[in-house]
Amino acid sequence: MNATSATAPAGVAENCDVLVIGGGPGGSTVATLLARRGWSVIGLEKERHPRFHIGESLLPMNLPIFERLGVMDKVRALGKYKAGADFEADNERGYNTFDFCRALGSSPPHAFEVYRQEFDQMLFEHARENGADMRDGERVTQVEHEDSRQHVATVRGADGEYTIRARYVIDASGRDAFLAGRKKLKRKNRKHQTAALFGHFTGAEFRDGEHAGNVSLYRFGQNGWAWLIPLRNEVMSVGVVAGPDHFKQRRGDTNAFFFDMLKSNAAMWKRLENASLIDERVQATGNYSYDARRIGGPGWLLVGDAFGFLDPVFSSGVLLAMSGAEHAADVVDTALRQPRREAAMQRRLEKRLRTGMKRFSFFIYRFNNPVMARLFRNPRNVCRIEQGIISMLAGDVFDNRDVLRRLTMFRTIYGINSLLDFRTWFGEWRERRRQARAAYVD
């Protein structure tokens, strides 16, 4: 089947077992796995690959998924080796390296950074090689559910509009959240809202030796943070993330505002002062955090960002999308054979994903909190807690009990430190008040 053209004559619907909306990592993964199990799969991507996408830093726990998909060599060929993550620190060189090889358990000792246009295109074509009918430049504009195994999608493509009948619909449309939006299931995360500005640079300073591919994270201002993600060909992806209040301060030029944020952290700016932007303009996105009230229903399921998006700080998005897609393939495969098991399997998948997201979100919501910043600046491996944090950074947040125990210990230490901080702050506040009263009486 040609990748970009529909086969059915005008007015006649095509049929398939599974329709996948979206050709990002989530969509291509689930399409590959279901096609391999013998289902007829049509995957539709509204853009044409290769297309730019943000989200370049991958986690070690992505690697076992690449192995299972059979794309490990392809990822190795297009990726930049990533040995760990750097955070600012109170030591002589100014940063700590959390090396993935020190993680607890069996997560791989490294990851990769990728140009997403290459990575996503590779996964999309891999799905096609595995038997899925993957078409790009085709946008789904409507989905009607006639009954639990009869769904009709309207598609607008290069040759006009056509319809597809599918027994199952998987929405992997990313932050468009196609089905969650139309079903009014999408809800904004009230605790956490951020936006980002980003661009690619040449001439930035990389870490030395095997750490040249480390992702580096910096804090700036009250609630801002920034990423430096090394890519192939000596390119550095640089982004700043902050709350909407920070972005409201912008007066005038976006590029100038972006550079002001980069300059506000001296250590980060030192690595960028001789670098230049590759594209003239920086890009912007509101990555306001959201999720869907539920992950699926009879004959439909949400995968990846179409179900929920947290925050980019720990580079968890692609892993959550691909891991969710693997489990989604099991759910759909079973549901098509044994419909009675569908609801329970969807609930189990939803619970698993929410639990994983919650484990990341504890750190995400508190990333700029002074106590969290202090603990990251001065990590100590008491009871292997630092190694547990490295496992979290590797994406090992689902099944490893050793890691989960360390994350619980870290949360306890964080709680005690916050309490001590509060007591210090409260004592100082009381003293200031006493002095002010005394001054007033004098």
Ligand SMILES: Cc1cc2nc3c(=O)[nH]c(=O)nc-3n(C[C@H](O)[C@H](O)[C@H](O)COP(=O)(O)OP(=O)(O)OC[C@H]3O[C@@H](n4cnc5c(N)ncnc54)[C@H](O)[C@@H]3O)c2cc1C
């Ligand atoms: C600022 C920022 C930085 C990030 N950094 C990282 C990072 O470093 N590492 C990381 O892992 N994650 C990162 N992420 C998150 C990451 O980008 C996503 O989590 C990941 O791409 C999700 O994959 P997906 O397949 O669910 O969705 P996507 O990759 O978004 O793919 C969805 C696809 O669906 C297509 N589509 C949408 N609507 C339709 C339609 N109606 N019909 C047909 N096709 C449609 C879109 O064109 C798109 O190609 C970042 C996110 C942001 C906002």
